[in-house]
Amino acid sequence: MAQPTSRSPEEDALLEKAARLLPGGVLGGYSVPRELSFVVREARGPRLRDVSGREYIDYILGSGPLVLGHAHPAVVAAVERQLGRGTTYFQLSEPALELAEEICRAVPCAEQVRFTSSGSEATFFALRLARAFTRRDKILKFEGGFHGTHDYSLMSVEPRSPKAFPAPTPDSAGIPHAIQDQVLVAPFNDLAETDAIVAAHRQELAAVIVEPFQRLIAPRPEFLHGVREITRRHDIPLVFDEIVTGFRFAYGGAQEYYGVVPDLVALGKIIGGGFPLAAVAGRRDIMRHLSPDLAGSPDFVAQAGTLNGNPVAAAAGLATLGELRKPGTYARLFATGARIKGALEEAARRAGLPAQVAGEAPVFEIYFTDRPITDYRSTLAADRERHAAFTRALLERGVVKASHKFYVSLAHGEAEVQRTSEVFTAALAAVAGQRGA
Ligand SMILES: Cc1ncc(COP(=O)(O)O)c(C=O)c1O
Known part of the structure; x- marks a missing residue:
């Protein structure tokens, strides 16, 4: 034509x-x-x-x-069905519950789920959760890793002149200087250096966050297993950012594909089927900090969002996952x-x-x-x-x-x-x- x-x-x-x-x-x-x-x-x-x-x-x-x-016809049909039933409730809904159940069924580390609207929020709240759980402040991320656009994430994603590890370089104007003191940066795929940085800062570290497949870089076979072992040894929650890899590399994401199970995961993209939906999921004892039963206590992690678990987005995500579950996909x-x-x-x-x-x-x-x-x-x-x-x-x-x-x-x-x-x-x-x- x-x-x-x-x-x-x-x-x-x-x-x-x-x-x-x-x-x-x-x-x-x-x-x-x-x-x-x-x-x-x-x-x-x-x-x-x-x-x-x-x-x-x-x-x-x-x-x-x-x-x-x-x-995709299955996604369009699911969305059309949901549109006729209302577009958002700020209340429990069947699509949101079904999607949470499917995430927990599929993703090895997921015992509970908190929905957000964007991947950036999901990683931001995963880090806040880890801080509440450990009562420590600092996070370690990997140079070149991208976890969205919040202040903790935009550190050493694309530094023009990288500094000596573990010092971070902010990737954006407008990030408070104080945040730089809270973020440590390690080289992806370098277990020895990562081990040394974690050991030196173990008493301050609330979380290690990593894209298991960092941008376009596959992990060396021993790398993710090593990071898992190091974080377990020091009792530091390991967060996988699976916003890209979740339900893409395998139905259970990079955790299934590479065989390494973190403590928390950030999911996005595919689970929203093209609508604004993302999630933090993980160990029940960490996720419990989000429970409103703890409101007013020093353990409570505040997180709310107008569109958390939006039913249209959840319906689109569920329809997408339904297609992905078909044999041979x-x-x-x-x-x-x-x-x-x-x-x-x-x-x-x-x-x-x-x-x-x-x-x-x-x-x-x-x-x-x-x-x-x-x-x-x-x-x-x-x-x-x-x-x-x-x-x-x-x-x-x-x-x-x-x-x-x-x-x-x-x-x-x-x-x-x-x-x-x-x-x-x-x-x-x-x-x-x-x-x-
Ligand atoms: C690995 C990773 N983490 C986080 C994000 C941020 O997600 P969002 O754009 O939904 O805020 C992205 C977005 O591309 C991503 O690729």
Whole structure:
């Protein structure tokens, strides 16, 4: 089908409105060069269509929730059913209870659940819970790890000039200086250094928080087991941020996939089925601090949210999980991801570029470097300009990815795999040519 190749006056006008009304012309999170910006009109399965009628293969997938693809019929039906029954109650509801039950059934560490609206809230409250439980203040996170946008999380996510461990570098203006004293930073995949930092600060540490699969970096086989052993030895709660990996790497998330069970978990993205819903879950003796029965006592952790466990979001999440439970689903997701990831590796090899594709089949990214990607500092060796040029070259050819990630869905089929492979070849040739010219 012939596609428009240029932006319509209607879409131009919308982008002008965005520039006027939104800081930087964006919603936050995702931004592209102005000449390639577009406004989404609709999305179905693995594809987006913009206001000008141009179609894109989508590897952003709403930043990860849409593992079934856009507008999946089971999710749409569940949401429509719930809409007719009311959109929010601030009270117990059947979808919220059913979702809590399914999380506890699936996720090894989950004995109880507290819903929130965003992943950032989930990690924020997981850390507050750990502080209440241990009556200690500090947290340890890993350099390069992202846990959302709250003050404790935005430390050493992307430091330009990393400091000596365990000193943190704030990633945002506006974070109180005092917070830096509460956060320690360790190198991902480095057990010896992590052990030394934890041992030195064990009496002050309330929690160790980690993305078990950090951004695009897989853990070394011994790393998560080691962190589990160290935190257990010192009685420090271990928090897995499974907002990306939960129900994606396996039905039980990274805990099941890597075989390591933390004390608390932050979940988001997939469990909300494309709606604002996330959760903290974990050990009952830690989660009990959220119980209103403790209000007024020094043990009480205050957490409330207007949309906690929103029934529409819970219905969408439940419908998504229902699809994921079908036999063979994860094998299919991994097989599709492996083909697309493999196509990228092959295209880079043929383009003669020093590059590697890091990650697991459902979530991966290319790094333009020969150096193995094992932690944040090794990512600094990658050619960022070339990477930005590649992301742009894909977009020019109708393939959309986030600036640092490909998400694969169950809706990506043969046509998308084929077309994406062709686009990889053309985009990498263009990128290689640019530099050579
Ligand atoms: C690992 C991880 N933690 C936390 C978050 C924050 O979640 P949210 O954007 O829902 O606040 C994200 C978001 O991408 C994430 O990838």
